[in-house]
Amino acid sequence: MSLPGLRGVLFDKDGTLFGFQQTWAPFAEAVIADLADRGADPGEVAWTLGFDRDRRLYRPDSPVIAETAAEVARLLERFAPDDPPGLAARLDRLAAGIAPVPATDLRAALSPLAAAGLRLGVVTNDSAGAARAHLVRAGVADLFDPVIGYDSGHGGKPDPGPLLAGAAAWGLPPDRIAMVGDSAHDLVAGRAAGMVPVGVLTGPADRAALAPLARAVLPSIADLTDLLEL
Structure with a gap:
């Protein structure tokens, strides 16, 4: 064709x-670390992101693959319920800072x-x-x-x-x-x-x-x- x-x-x-996997695995790890520092359970954050921490791979149904950054932030709000705008801004900074492959x-x-x-x-x-x-x-x-x-x-x-x-x-x-x-x-x-x-x-x-x-x-x-x- x-x-x-x-x-x-x-x-x-x-x-x-x-x-995708090579570029965005560091993002998931940074988000998990960021929210863990604020008291979140790392395993629960990883599950919400659809990220396998052992294999450093996203599941096919991960919201990070296809959803907007705003939707990913919304899914993570339960880990930072007192400051959703601040969470969204942190996620955007983490995303902008990754090194694309x-x-x-x-x-x-x-x-x-x-x-x-x-x-x-x-x-x-x-x-x-x-x-x-x-x-x-x-x-x-x-x-x-x-x-x-x-x-x-x-x-x-x-x-x-x-x-x-x-x-x-x-x-x-x-x-x-x-x-x-x-x-x-x-x-x-x-x-x-x-x-x-x-x-x-x-x-x-x-x-x-x-x-x-x-x-x-x-x-x-x-x-x-x-x-x-x-």
């Missing part, structure tokens, strides 16, 4: 640009797309600030505009709102844009927005979970140049 004729690509961030050589994978005139953007259920920090740390922030987070005013995936905001920013029709992601939330959002959904296998979901929702499923974003016939 090939998908020529597209003019823009919106990317999910974690599990798509960055390896690229899922592939990002510059090598993305530069041909940009050189071919494709617009590139990021739509993530993380905060926009944390997303920009990760892209800067990975040395690829210059390739993406816009960067849209759950807190950018357009909602979070699987709602199509943030994807449509990306299309509007570019002035492109949705059917000329691919939404590339590693989760069902990404692909459902892409389909709802009228975009071309493309799955990648660099996150927790396998091909069987993504294929029914995607026009194509790729090993990683490194395979996009062939798919787009660039």
